[in-house]
Amino acid sequence: MKVAVVGSGIWGACSAFQLNKAGVDVELYDMWGAGNSRSGSGGASRIIRLAYGDDKIYTELTNKSFNFWEELSNNSERKLYDECGMLWLISQEDNSYITKSKKHIESVGHNIEEISIKDAKERYPLINYDDINKVYYEKKAGALMASRCCKNVVRNFKKNGGKVFLGEVEIDEKNLDKENSIRFNGKKIDADKFIIACGPWNRKLFPEMLETTTYISRQEVYYFGVPNSKASEFNLNKIPCWLDLNADNPSYYGIPFHLNKGFKIAYDERSTTFDPDTSERIPFPELVERTKSYLYHRFPNLKNLPIAETRVCQYENSLDGNFIMNFHKKNENVLVLSGSSGHGFKLGPGLGEMVRNILVYDNEIPKEFDLKRLNTDRTTSQYYNAQIKYQEKKRLFN
Numbered sequence: 115m116k117v118a119v120v121g122s123g124i125w126g127a128c129s130a131f132q133l134n135k136a137g138v139d140v141e142l143y144d145m146w147g148a149g150n151s152r153s154g155s156g157g158a159s160r161i162i163r164l165a166y167g168d169d170k171i172y173t174e175l176t177n178k179s180f181n182f183w184e185e186l187s188n189n190s191e192r193k194l195y196d197e198c199g200m201l202w203l204i205s206q207e208d209n210s211y212i213t214k215s216k217k218h219i220e221s222v223g224h225n226i227e228e229i230s231i232k233d234a235k236e237r238y239p240l241i242n243y244d245d246i247n248k249v250y251y252e253k254k255a256g257a258l259m260a261s262r263c264c265k266n267v268v269r270n271f272k273k274n275g276g277k278v279f280l281g282e283v284e285i286d287e288k289n290l291d292k293e294n295s296i297r298f299n300g301k302k303i304d305a306d307k308f309i310i311a312c313g314p315w316n317r318k319l320f321p322e323m324l325e326t327t328t329y330i331s332r333q334e335v336y337y338f339g340v341p342n343s344k345a346s347e348f349n350l351n352k353i354p355c356w357l358d359l360n361a362d363n364p365s366y367y368g369i370p371f372h373l374n375k376g377f378k379i380a381y382d383e384r385s386t387t388f389d390p391d392t393s394e395r396i397p398f399p400e401l402v403e404r405t406k407s408y409l410y411h412r413f414p415n416l417k418n419l420p421i422a423e424t425r426v427c428q429y430e431n432s433l434d435g436n437f438i439m440n441f442h443k444k445n446e447n448v449l450v451l452s453g454s455s456g457h458g459f460k461l462g463p464g465l466g467e468m469v470r471n472i473l474v475y476d477n478e479i480p481k482e483f484d485l486k487r488l489n490t491d492r493t494t495s496q497y498y499n500a501q502i503k504y505q506e507k508k509r510l511f512n
């Protein structure tokens with residue numbers, strides 16, 4: 115079997131790697147290269163954690179990914195995975211996301227423990243706990259050096275004989291059942307199966323399939339400039355990755371000082387739509403101020419530190435936040451991977467194995483990822499309208 119994978123973000127890269135390892139002849143295409151700055155997998159770092167509420171499938175896929183990340187990091191000159199743990203700060207009333215996670219985390223052999231506020235203050239004194247209701251700690255969790263990971267996976271794929279092509283693949287969805295519908299450099303790509311993993315561009319390539327079931331949201335990331343004399347106090351040995359679960363304000367999360375960049379903070383909110391090709395990647399001053407006031411409150415010792423670096427990127431969301439994995443209705447040889455919804459990096463290796471098992475061993479696509487779920491009890495357009503309404507309600511800027 116010959117497979118063409120389009121997109122070498124972490125999903126395409128891991129799928130190509132796993133298929134190649136299973137003896138499949140694989141070609142990997144990307145218009146800007148693995149982990150490029152516009153892609154969802156670009157940028158310095160991502161969090162890996164097992165807690166996923168009741169969504170067991172993601173805990174399992176993440177757990178399957180740890181070995182891959184550890185091996186990738188151990189075989190690299192530079193550290194790619196830092197198992198620094200994950201701290202959950204629950205500032206909303208509802209802690210059920212964590213309590214529901216517990217049994218699933220335990221079922222894969224790890225745990226999440228509650229820490230009293232008193233103990234948390236002793237262990238992590240840099241955090242202000244004034245408005246925190248509960249604190250939980252996951253030991254098996256940490257930070258992945260995102261773009262570097264992506265590049266390394268592709269490098270290993272190449273080392274194992276995989277072929278890599280740089281440039282844009284054209285896809286004609288209307289005629290997907292026809293011979294010439296997937297082209298590179300004006301010529302048909304000759305393959306038995308295609309995997310399309312183009313992140314935020316999927317929607318443009320497959321408007322019929324994805325326009326009303328996915329949307330792209332704009333995200334900002336900031337690195338605060340910790341002074342050199344304080345860098346060791348604010349780094350990953352002293353504070354784990356963290357997330358402040360908050361229903362009213364966006365949930366902020368962060369990765370302490372890493373890669374000599376700064377103290378990273380970002381927010382989990384999907385309030386503004388984005389175009390990966392044409393939107394400006396410059397932070398909005400209002401959002402910068404909002405983040406500063408949050409950070410200075412939660413980490414008082416960081417007060418008045420300047421921002422050293424920023425990044426504007428995008429989530430490729432499905433309407434319900436679950437992944438989408440489907441063979442295209444017009445061509446059952448085209449497998450589309452979409453809807454990573456802001457949480458798809460950590461479990462790329464597990465997802466790559468899943469894709470391999472579907473293509474090579476005829477495994478079923480999990481029902482959780484089947485696009486049909488968005489059409490079952492409500493119509494697609496009802497889902498879409500509900501999402502747009504939600505966005506309008508929360509929209510800060512057009």
Ligand SMILES: Cc1cc2nc3c(=O)[nH]c(=O)nc-3n(C[C@H](O)[C@H](O)[C@H](O)COP(=O)(O)OP(=O)(O)OC[C@H]3O[C@@H](n4cnc5c(N)ncnc54)[C@H](O)[C@@H]3O)c2cc1C
Pocket residue numbers: 120121122123124125126127143144145146147148149150152153154155156159160161162281282283284311312313314315316333334335380427428429454455456457458459460461
């Ligand atoms: C700010 C931010 C924070 C995040 N935090 C986390 C986190 O902490 N933990 C976590 O697990 N996940 C996180 N995520 C989500 C995660 O990074 C993404 O889900 C994941 O990287 C998506 O990977 P992908 O391979 O699907 O898409 P992408 O990485 O976007 O890759 C798509 C690739 O397709 C290529 N492409 C597109 N069109 C074409 C074409 N026509 N021809 C050829 N190539 C094409 C692009 O160049 C690109 O390289 C975060 C995302 C963002 C933006």
